[in-house]
Amino acid sequence: MNTVPRITVEAPVLSIGSGPSDYEGLGRYVRALRRQQGLHLTLLHLGVLEDFARDICEWTKGMTSVAAAAGTTVTWLDGLPVLDDFSGTSERLIPLGGGRVSGLEVDVPEQVHEYQVRLVQALHELLDKLLVDNVDDFILSSRALGYRSPHWTPHVAVGSPKTYGSGSWDIERLPIRFGQSRIRNRQLLPGSERGNRKPKAE
Structure with a gap:
């Protein structure tokens, strides 16, 4: 069954632990x-x-059309800053998605938290440009965004818990390396010939 691709800004995992067996041990x-x-x-x-x-169009009562919101968002995505490679660690598995998914809770460097805050600030600026009022309320209520809490917990989803609702598990400390940030499924959006752009010089 075909599914419509979701758009995220993400950092790909390059390695977990010292070898494949460390990850398989999960x-x-x-x-x-x-x-x-x-x-x-x-x-x-x-x-x-x-x-x-569509969420934006409905929230603005049609002042911003679906086409205008989509086009402006694609341009905005191309202008986002790029986060360089970084390393983190994990010592805990946590439940996600109401307990249906297990994820590694990741301790990341402060610059990663700062970058994520910059992304949220940029999202606010995009929504202001698209005539969205009460931006915080929109972010928490948008069905597309799917936020349940304004608090960001760095995590990597790795599978399903063996028992539904089994909670968190402490695990042996795992180092994790991440690659440069990218826009997931960017090639499927309008203007796909540009793809994921090269990072701009800071």
Whole structure:
């Protein structure tokens, strides 16, 4: 079954632990362990572009059209700053998505938290430009964005808990390396020939 791709700003996982066996060892706690090659840390979730644009159109009572919201958002995505490679650690598995998913809670450097704050500030600026009032309320109520809390917990989703609602688990400390931030599914958006752009010089 085809699914509409969701748009996120994320940092891809380059490695977990000292070798493949360290990641595979999480199978003691997690079933249907995801392939390590596709793991990532989400820095900002926008959801399906059309849904996001529709939420904006409805919130502004049509003052901003779906087409205008979508086009401006794509341009905005291309202008976001890029976060360089970084390393983090994890010592805990936490429940996500109401307990249906297990994730590694990641301790990341302060510059990663600062970058994520910059992304949220940039999102506020985008929404202001698109004539959204009460921006904080919109962010927490938008179905596309899907935020349940303004608090950001760095995490990497790795699979499903062996027992639904099993809570958190302490694990042996795992070092995790992350690559440069990127826009997930950018190539599927309008203007896809540009793809994920090269980072701008700071």
